Amino acid sequence: MSITVTLPDGKPLELPDGATGADAAAAIGPGLARAALAIEVSHPEAGEEGEVRDLARALPDGARVSIITAKSGEKALELIRHDAAHVLAAAVMDLYDGVKISIGPAIAEGFYYDFEFPDGTAVSEADFPRIEERMREHIKAAETFQRRDVSPAEARERFVAERQDYKVELIDDLVASADPAHPLKTVSLYTNGPFTDLCRGPHAPTTQTVSAFKLGSVAGAYWRGDSDRTMLTRIYGTAFFSKKELAEHEERLEQARARDHRKLGRELDLFMFSELSPGSPFWKPAGLAIWNALSELWRSENRRRGYREVKTPILFDVELFKQSGHWDTYRDHMYFTDVEDRPMGLKPMNCPAHIQIYKDARRSYRDLPIRYSEAGLVHRHEPSGTLHGLMRVRHITQDDAHIFCTEEQVQQEVVQCLRFGFFLYELFGFEPRLELSTRPEKRIGSEEMWDRAEGALAGALEAEGLNYELNPGDGAFYGPKIDLHMTDSIGRSWQLGTVQLDYSMPERFDLLYTGADNGEHRPVMIHRALMGSFERFIGILIEHYAGEFPVWLAPVQAIVLPVSDRFNDYAASVRDRLLDEQARVELDDRNESIGRKIREAELRKIPYMLVVGEREAGEGTVAVRTHGAAGERGGGEGEGVSVEQFSERLLGELYSSALKPRKSSERHA
């Protein structure tokens, strides 16, 4: 008897019955046999998607196979990182008595393993050297990863005897969640050296492959991600196939840390924080310049799309929040105070305020859609442990808007919001990830309402042909939402824009409009913030540009640098000339060397440095040096540019291209 498998190039390979992945690799060649780590098996006829398996497992007849080696990219990395997690667990078990293991998967940039250490044992990064040392021993021993399929009862017995409560719970859950028609017959155990773990696999043949690894950090993590359960100790690490790749990875991380907006915020003097108001940025002049440029863009683009800007209070009688539902669902995250014995609260959202404006007049179907925009200041008591620079603050300025429309207008309005969002993101070269979040546990409104709202959002996404992820249960308490996410410099994902559908607030506030039939109807509300908040968006912008902003966003667009104080008067006249063009321009007339002035302007990442000395003062010119590209006296584009010429050029870059007038046919949304 023999079996036939198909190789990636389409060629069939005949093997004896019961042949394994290792046999297949050996049949192809001795080099591949040595390099093989695992094998990807797919069996389209049997409906089996590609699955990476151990080399030691028998291949099914008729399968398509592909040998995984160190060159197989992500799949190979995932494999050895998972191996590394087992090696880590083995080392920790060696070093700490009574430690309980839970789970240890490979993740995007590495791996982790979650442990429960005995009471009184705190593990910190200081312990990493000895843990790593122990890991190296397991790797040097080239322990084989041996898989054993056993009955759930046998596995359970084993882990009960070892007091591995988490493993016992995992087995019980596996058994309980199995389809009653096909009860779970086996679970797999993997053993390397003295360590055995409940694990689905696959693994490389031995621990030897995990040669280039490093532990990264230690963190708390709730068992099963549930904050009501035990907090375990998570140890993060990463692994590569070579020391070189590991070093490159660390180099990348270091470069990423250099663009951290908190670091750049300090270096470029953009904003600061004070212990006296945690989670609340103080915008310094340079940072506010960015804010204002962005705000100008936001304002003009809103106007173009039929939004009318409003401004509303931040402090309200709590009655408003009782009516809106915030009191019931959001109280713990709000700030309250008493004003002359009257309980008041800071708004955590702008919608109830915009609703007051809607209700200030009788509305007709002819008025709809009504679109109110506001750079609305809200306060949210974010838990202390979650604050993070500009990304997670308690004092939030949303680029908010609320659209009041008819049921029929919902989809087109949502589509317009999405297009508007993409228009903005494309200006910065952002490629956001989309999520559709559906009804949460804590919610208001009927099931039919949620059905309709979720359907409308999904409909808009599909009408636009957009790819999105479903995020069940993550909607706002009043309605489902579409969120736009971006990642920061080190890969953390942050929600920026959001488009939320709301049939509930209009009901709670008894919003009405008069229809063509002269009857009263209920409008639908759309809550939308595209950048999300100015704070978070600017945080992302800083990291995106690594502080090297395009001219229209740069806090200082040009700086005039006189070579000596004999040319200060001429330099001031150049500065004044550019100020007249509304440019953000500075003059560095300190008694310092030109080298010093240039160095400091470079460090401030100012786009244009205008050096003026004897020759420039005589000719009415400037010597232009652009940031990052060293200028040259006596040559290059920089020398002898008239102030006129430079002013023209700067004028062309002072505003985002989006802010320049354009014909309605060019409008994106």
Place this chain on the structure above:
RNA sequence: GCCGGAGUAGCUCAGCUGGUAGAGCACCUGUCUUGUAAACAGGAGGUCAGGGGUUCGAGACCCCUCUCCGGCUCCA
């Protein structure tokens, strides 16, 4: 909020097993009059996050609080 770590001059950091606080840059003053990434000299600057404790003596050790960092949970 939870787990772990950290907090020394404006910034970046040093400060041994407890013996009474230091560097570079920035700042101020003076000299120099500068041509494309750091002129030279001098000076000033600290309740070592805050509070309590141990000790003859604490920046170092212990406890509490605050803030920050890395995660987890949460995030309208």
